[in-house]
Amino acid sequence: MPPASPNAANPRIAILGIHHEGSRFAPPLNEADTREWGQLDGAEMWADANAARPRSMGGLWGFVRAMNVTGPWTPVPITYLDCGAAGAIEHGWYVRVRDEMRRQLEAAMPVDGVYFPQHGASITTEELDPDGELFQMARDIVGPGVPIVATLDLHANVSDRMVQSTDLLVAYRTNPHTDQSARGREAAMAMRELLAGLKTEHHFIRLPLMAPQVSQLTAAGPYAEIIAYGQTKVDETVMNVSILGGFTYGDTPDQGMAFIVTTRGDAARARDVCKELAGRVWRYRERFLPKLTGLDECVARAVAVGRDRTLAPICIADVADNPGGGARGNTTWLLEALHASGAEGVVLGVFTDPPLAAEAHRLGSGATFTAHFNRDETQPLSRPFQAQATVVGLSDGVFPGAVDGSAAGTMVDLGPTAALQVGNVTVIVITRRQQCIDPGYIEHVGVPLTAARTVIVKSRGHFRAGFLRLFQPEQVIEADVPGLTSPNLGNFDFRSVPRPIYPLDMDADWTPPN
Helix, strand or coil, rough: CCCCCCCCCCCEEEEEEEEEECCCCCCEHHHHHHHHEEEEEEHHHEEEEEEEECCCCCCHHHHHHHHHHCCCCCCEEEEEEEEEEEECCHHHHHHHHHHHHHHHHHHHCCCCEEEEEEEECEEECCCCCCCHHHHHHHHHHHHHCCCCCEEEECCCCCCCHHHHCEEEEEECCCCCCCCCCHHHHHHHHHHHHHHHCCCCCCEEEEECCCCCCCHHHCCCCCCCCCCCCCCCCCCCCCEEEEECCHHHHHHHCCCCEEEEECCCCCCHHHHHHHHHHHHHHHHHHHHHHCCCCCHHHHHHHHHHHHHCCCCEEEEECHHHHHHHHHCCCCCCHHHHHHHHHHCCCCEEEEECCCCHHHHHHHHHCEEEEEEEECCCCCCCCCCCEEEEEEEEEEECCEEEECCCCCCCEEEEEECCEEEEECCCCCEEEEECCCCCCCHHHHHHHCCCCCCCEEECCCCCCHHHHCCCCCCCHHHEEEECCCCCCCCCCCHHCCCCCCCCCCCCCCCCCCCCCC
């Protein structure tokens, strides 16, 4: 057994990272945009991780709390930048953040370990692998003997540099993501083993398979099956199995479903398990093709359930306009069509439009006015729409996440929020761009969902956990309408994705490595 960390009894652990899911097809993020999501530095990061309802993602506070209860340690919080899901980070801003992280990590030396609460799909306007660059930066500073552990979203795009620069990568296993804090705890337990002298071995395979985001759910389906099967391989030797579906819209050379198997010192076992898992998925790759419902059929279904109360209500997921994947959260195809249809009992949540939310707050509850949706928007798919509207609810947009959803344990902040009655459609208009994760995003502003016949959610899949008490899977319809996160991958001009890759290239082939 290699020697333990010199300070294993009270190790100094640096914490830093950028949590960003970057879409090449969404507008770029500058410094002011990233401030919308939040930056936590030093003591502020530490305080948030220990707060009753943190602002940060669960990986960070799950790691911190597990370290707190598993023994003495000295945290060295540096910087945590949460950019959410959006366009590429403006490169100059990223460089300033990266260089400040480097300066602070160098100043903090010596440290006994490094933890990154990362997402794993970041891009900048110039750099295609910021995650790998940050991991390599840390490795260059701390040297080969200091453990580096990171948590990743299962929508990470994994580079060789990310794997080679770290001792362990721990990916979420649920989608909708309900296990972020659990994976943070797992990372902390692994860090304790590494500090005690464990040396890991890992094997990494990336398939030429770019699974559309809607086919990466883990309750049922092909991705659920491989995630569950992978966990049957975990034992005293196999430390972690991470299977990452990837983020489709990053448009990087690292696109493709990724398999990382990490063992306690057994390279051959890591290789064999990884090859088995990748081969298993490749044999049923056609099961990852999406099944969407056209706009006309969505409207017809809404009209039908509005008229016939014996039919079960429906939830229409506007998967192509998912802010959780970098979309703007403000396309109007479904809003316009359902407004014109006369369908009864329609609620749409949530529509990002800061000027419209601000106007509703100025006018006050009960006011009737001409609502101009997207009056200041420049993204071509976020086309304008206007209609008479009445303000039926107002809030500051702050409320606790539902206990059964992806926002569990956190405090949600949508900014000033308004409920507008636009003809037959009740629209929840928000200020801070987010996807609609649970019923609280709608109900906190005084719009109960128990009477709704059709609920439209601007979300790709994270709504499914929070809305399960209202809609069973058979009541959910995934709409095929335009948007920056459309599952129809042929709608996008991919330039950096390695080709051939399935399903862009239906004849793509793959042979397991020796």
